[in-house]
Amino acid sequence: MTSERTYHHGDLRRALLTAALDVVAADGPDALSLRDLARRAGVSHAAPAHHFKDRAGLLTAVAAEGYALFADALAGAPDLRERGVAYVRFAAQHPAHFQVMFRPELYRADDPALLTAKARATEALRAGVSTLPDAAHGEDPRLTGVAAWSLAHGFATLLLTGNLADALEGRAPEDAFRALAGLVFTPGPTEGP
Template sequence: MKTERENYHHGDLRQALIDAALELVVEKDVSSVSLREVARKAGVSHAAPYRHFEDKEALLAAVAQEGLEMFNYSLYEANQHITNPLEKLEVGCSAYVRYAIAHPSYYRIMFGAYGANVEKKYPFLADSIQQSWMQFVNIIALGQSMGLIRPGDPEQLAQGVWALTHGFAMLVLDNQITLKDSREIEFRSRFTIRLLMEGLMKR
């Protein structure tokens, strides 16, 4: 007899598997996730995940896509009403760090080694990451057009912004920087971003 959890409607099963994968990343790491472990965590048969995902990569791609949709919306929502590009950049980078800390499992799957390996296989992931990336590129281009940000290739400048923001987020997630609470994280992240922005501003 099937258990109650094995009688999922297909749509519910798919989400249950995504949720189980996220829990396993918290408990272990991305490399240790398997469809068998995900099925066990979700309380379904070992064959159940194959109704929606052909393999582990397909499951993690779905997790990454869900996380990227949330991530992109959080960046957009944070600065949609701000007109000054320097302020938009600071607020956007701060929102980036807050998302990483609030959703570490999503973040590690989205931007860890796994994500870099599957973008070509799953173009929708590359599109979502490009959307994230272009938010920063467009802010820098806007700042340049207003004479607030130094001349140069906006994509190269955005790469520096992304590298610093991602690096700070990962240092916090890996406990290489010890911060006691969300207020200190916000203060330190903004302080770090402002140091970078001093180099971006037009002299």
């Protein structure tokens, strides 16, 4: 029995993170409690504190993991439009991470692992803006980045909350986002000779 218990809880940290993601996906981050997660994992109510200290520590780990996964998802996209598609796809595939990542009041924003993962994701997003022709982002590439982020984040949020079902009319979210991004980020007219 002891070896089974050791095996079962050999990665209690991962088990708690997985349970936390399940709770957040089903009921939102506000429904999360360490005591409930301990019950789900079949451990004492104090056991989660050994890995995360408190609820904010657990949510910090969720956000850090989310940003790392997010950075990986964005890294393979060749241009700004496809980074937006990767953004939307990430939100759809990782809704619990997505809910926590963009609510800094839930976690410790100064956590080193979180800062590293967030910096990687930010760089991947900014690199997408650099793929636009100079005329497409005018004088301020940073504002173009904010516009692209707003478009992708807004679309992803509307998708996750079920507010796009009618508007998509059966179209795949990725295809709809590509079309929308094409409307917004169309390069300006080229100058003639």
